[in-house]
Amino acid sequence: MTKNELWEKIKHSIIDGNKVDAVALAQEAVDLKVDLTEVIESGYVPGIQKVGDMWENGEYFLPELITSAECMKAAMDILQPEMEKIHIKAHTQGRVIIGTITGDIHDIGKNLVSSLLSANGFDVIDLGADVKLEDFIQTAQDREADLICVSALLTTTMLGQRRLIELLREQELYDRFKIMVGGAPVNRQWAQDIGAHGYAENAMTAVKAAKDLL
Amino acid sequence: MISTLKPNLKLLSSELIQQIVAEAYIVLEKQGVFVENTEALALLRDAGMQVDSSSQRAHLTNALVQKCLSTTPETISIFDRTGTQEYIVGGDEVHFDPGSAAVTILDHKTQTQRKATTQDVIQFFRITDSLPYLDFQSTGLISGDVPDIISDSYRLYLGLQFCNKPIVTGTFRVEGFKSMFEMLSAVRGGPSALAEKPLAIFDACPSPALKWSNLTTQSLIDCARAGIPSELISMGMTGATSPVTITGTLVQHVAENLCRLVICQLAEKGAPVIFGGSPSSFDMRKGTTPMGAIETMMIDSGYAQIAKSLNLPTHAYMSLSDSKLNDSQAGLETGIGAVLAALSGINVISGPGMLDFESCQSLEKLVIDNEICAMALRLVKGVEQRDDPIATHLFEGFTADTQFLSNPHTRQWYRQEHIFPDIIDRDTYDYWATLGGKSMPTRAAEKVEELLKNHPPNLLEQNVRENLKSIMYADAKENGLDVLPDLGY
Numbered sequence: 001m002t003k004n005e006l007w008e009k010i011k012h013s014i015i016d017g018n019k020v021d022a023v024a025l026a027q028e029a030v031d032l033k034v035d036l037t038e039v040i041e042s043g044y045v046p047g048i049q050k051v052g053d054m055w056e057n058g059e060y061f062l063p064e065l066i067t068s069a070e071c072m073k074a075a076m077d078i079l080q081p082e083m084e085k086i087h088i089k090a091h092t093q094g095r096v097i098i099g100t101i102t103g104d105i106h107d108i109g110k111n112l113v114s115s116l117l118s119a120n121g122f123d124v125i126d127l128g129a130d131v132k133l134e135d136f137i138q139t140a141q142d143r144e145a146d147l148i149c150v151s152a153l154l155t156t157t158m159l160g161q162r163r164l165i166e167l168l169r170e171q172e173l174y175d176r177f178k179i180m181v182g183g184a185p186v187n188r189q190w191a192q193d194i195g196a197h198g199y200a201e202n203a204m205t206a207v208k209a210a211k212d213l214l
Numbered sequence: 215m216i217s218t219l220k221p222n223l224k225l226l227s228s229e230l231i232q233q234i235v236a237e238a239y240i241v242l243e244k245q246g247v248f249v250e251n252t253e254a255l256a257l258l259r260d261a262g263m264q265v266d267s268s269s270q271r272a273h274l275t276n277a278l279v280q281k282c283l284s285t286t287p288e289t290i291s292i293f294d295r296t297g298t299q300e301y302i303v304g305g306d307e308v309h310f311d312p313g314s315a316a317v318t319i320l321d322h323k324t325q326t327q328r329k330a331t332t333q334d335v336i337q338f339f340r341i342t343d344s345l346p347y348l349d350f351q352s353t354g355l356i357s358g359d360v361p362d363i364i365s366d367s368y369r370l371y372l373g374l375q376f377c378n379k380p381i382v383t384g385t386f387r388v389e390g391f392k393s394m395f396e397m398l399s400a401v402r403g404g405p406s407a408l409a410e411k412p413l414a415i416f417d418a419c420p421s422p423a424l425k426w427s428n429l430t431t432q433s434l435i436d437c438a439r440a441g442i443p444s445e446l447i448s449m450g451m452t453g454a455t456s457p458v459t460i461t462g463t464l465v466q467h468v469a470e471n472l473c474r475l476v477i478c479q480l481a482e483k484g485a486p487v488i489f490g491g492s493p494s495s496f497d498m499r500k501g502t503t504p505m506g507a508i509e510t511m512m513i514d515s516g517y518a519q520i521a522k523s524l525n526l527p528t529h530a531y532m533s534l535s536d537s538k539l540n541d542s543q544a545g546l547e548t549g550i551g552a553v554l555a556a557l558s559g560i561n562v563i564s565g566p567g568m569l570d571f572e573s574c575q576s577l578e579k580l581v582i583d584n585e586i587c588a589m590a591l592r593l594v595k596g597v598e599q600r601d602d603p604i605a606t607h608l609f610e611g612f613t614a615d616t617q618f619l620s621n622p623h624t625r626q627w628y629r630q631e632h633i634f635p636d637i638i639d640r641d642t643y644d645y646w647a648t649l650g651g652k653s654m655p656t657r658a659a660e661k662v663e664e665l666l667k668n669h670p671p672n673l674l675e676q677n678v679r680e681n682l683k684s685i686m687y688a689d690a691k692e693n694g695l696d697v698l699p700d701l702g703y
Contacts, residue, residue, distance in 0.1 A: 017620075108617055
């Protein structure tokens with residue numbers, strides 16, 4: 001198999017959402033001792049980009065999008081430890097702390113954003129659901145994050161987004177991180193009102209908004 | 215797998231159906247019907263019926279009606295222009311087509327009605343061609359830029375050239391049939407090929423009550439002999455031209471349609487006939503005939519149920535509105551009508567695009583109604599069992615993090631189980647606002663523009679177009695016209 005053939009196979013495993021192939025090809029690349037940076041840049045990234053294009057064109061909907069993102073993540077879970085072994089740092093778009101806000105256990109939207117950010121080259125630290133405000137701030141500091149993404153589904157819990165930003169201001173950390181908010185009741189006006197840097201109304205626009213912010 | 219229940223609306227008990235049909239038989243035999251056509255009267259006389267030539271009144275026996283019912287096909291096959299796509303008209307098959315013969319178009323820019331030009335009519339056919347949930351086209355808009363005398367053949371002339379779908383049409387004059395039949399034959403490659411693969415359905419409307427005009431009756435006879443399906447369009451108006459009760463109007467409706475069915479079968483045994491109609495609940499305050507009235511729809515659903523009990527294909531004017539604009543009334547009347555018609559298993563449902571008591575077509579409404587049709591068609595597909603077991607296997611290994619978005623089962627079924635509308639708004643408020651905060655009519659108008667830009671005219675082959683042109687010009691010349699509008703291709 002030539003390199004180009006390998007890139008094509010990898011690309012299609014992502015486009016088709018075939019996790020078995022996506023993982024097997026990552027392992028094959030490791031075994032063949034191919035340049036893993038090239039594997040990512042020439043195989044997996046073009047695959048997920050094509051998926052994004054298909055979403056934009058209305059050919060792919062959420063199930064395809066998320067499946068492909070999960071395939072991407074599964075492949076990266078094979079490749080990244082191998083790269084670390086030989087001290088190669090995978091190119092990243094930035095480090096993101098993401099979670100659903102305290103008091104709120106609705107995390108499907110947050111999970112979509114998390115998967116897609118991860119698939120699109122962000123280093124994502126997902127804190128899960130019902131995350132305390134202090135935990136967002138502490139993790140962001142400890143892990144030197146670039147972006148904090150806070151999701152809320154309820155009109156009651158979305159108030160926590162405002163509180164988080166107030167806390168960041170009080171601790172003089174507001175300028176250190178970018179803050180992005182999302183969730184069903186959240187809109188652009190709310191994001192502006194509370195002083196969030198970014199807002200996205202769905203998972204794909206979240207990827208774009210994150211890229212624009214960093 | 216457990217078989218799928220096809221949802222079905224039944225408004226009449228079988229006892230009520232029996233009594234309505236029995237009374238229709240009595241009316242046909244005792245009162246008889248007026249038939250203003252000498253050929254049809256001769257056919258009835260030859261069949262042994264009592265016919266009074268001076269009053270043009272014929273009395274039909276129960277035995278003759280039953281004999282003719284037995285020779286009428288239960289289902290009809292109709293084919294698109296290429297002759298490759300077959301559609302079954304019968305059983306509970308549902309097909310939508312635009313409401314027919316509008317005399318005006320709703321101009322989106324001015325929001326007023328005006329007469330349509332040839333170019334408007336061409337756009338109407340092109341849009342119809344592009345809309346996936348309209349199986350048939352109809353000559354649903356009349357060109358105001360040609361004289362009325364040739365407007366029946368002229369609309370067919372345009373429809374056949376710009377749209378590939380089977381066509382619901384009809385004559386406005388006895389002579390109209392000749393050129394229309396020639397055009398249809400030219401597309402198919404001859405009269406026998408046309409009889410083998412019908413391309414058109416001809417509507418034939420009576421003048422209530424129990425009266426058949428010369429035009430309608432001649433159309434029935436001509437179509438029967440040419441193998442062209444006739445749609446029987448009785449149109450009682452409750453309390454005005456038919457009894458005020460729904461059941462009373464149904465008795466008249468059944469009597470009128472059975473009489474026409476008899477004429478078709480006497481003209482040609484086995485002739486394809488569709489039991490249709492355009493009755494209405496007459497509004498006693500306004501003196502109008504609302505097609506969006508729930509009682510109109512109840513009459514339609516009722517006669518369709520009776521027709522099915524007689525094993526006949528069915529038609530109705532439903533999924534249309536009396537509103538003058540593409541507003542809430544237009545949406546709600548069209549939506550209710552489309553759903554009830556589909557649930558009634560009506561085979562040919564004419565209505566999309568139509569406003570203002572079957573008189574005005576709107577291109578914007580046509581694209582909106584296409585999405586209504588999609589919903590109605592989805593509904594009557596029913597709730598299918600896709601897997602066995604249905605879902606227990608999907609919960610294996612269930613954890614708090616389980617979601618179904620990336621489950622292969624989702625990808626396997628979601629596009630079959632769910633339809634995705636195009637211009638119906640399901641955006642978040644912000645995204646909707648970002649896109650300009652547009653109303654449904656505005657989005658529909660943009661869709662019309664997009665379709666006209668991106669869906670190239672589905673033109674008939676040039677040599678056949680030339681044939682149609684010479685047939686149309688010969689028709690025009692006979693009526694004193696030398697020039698017709700340029701079609702712009």
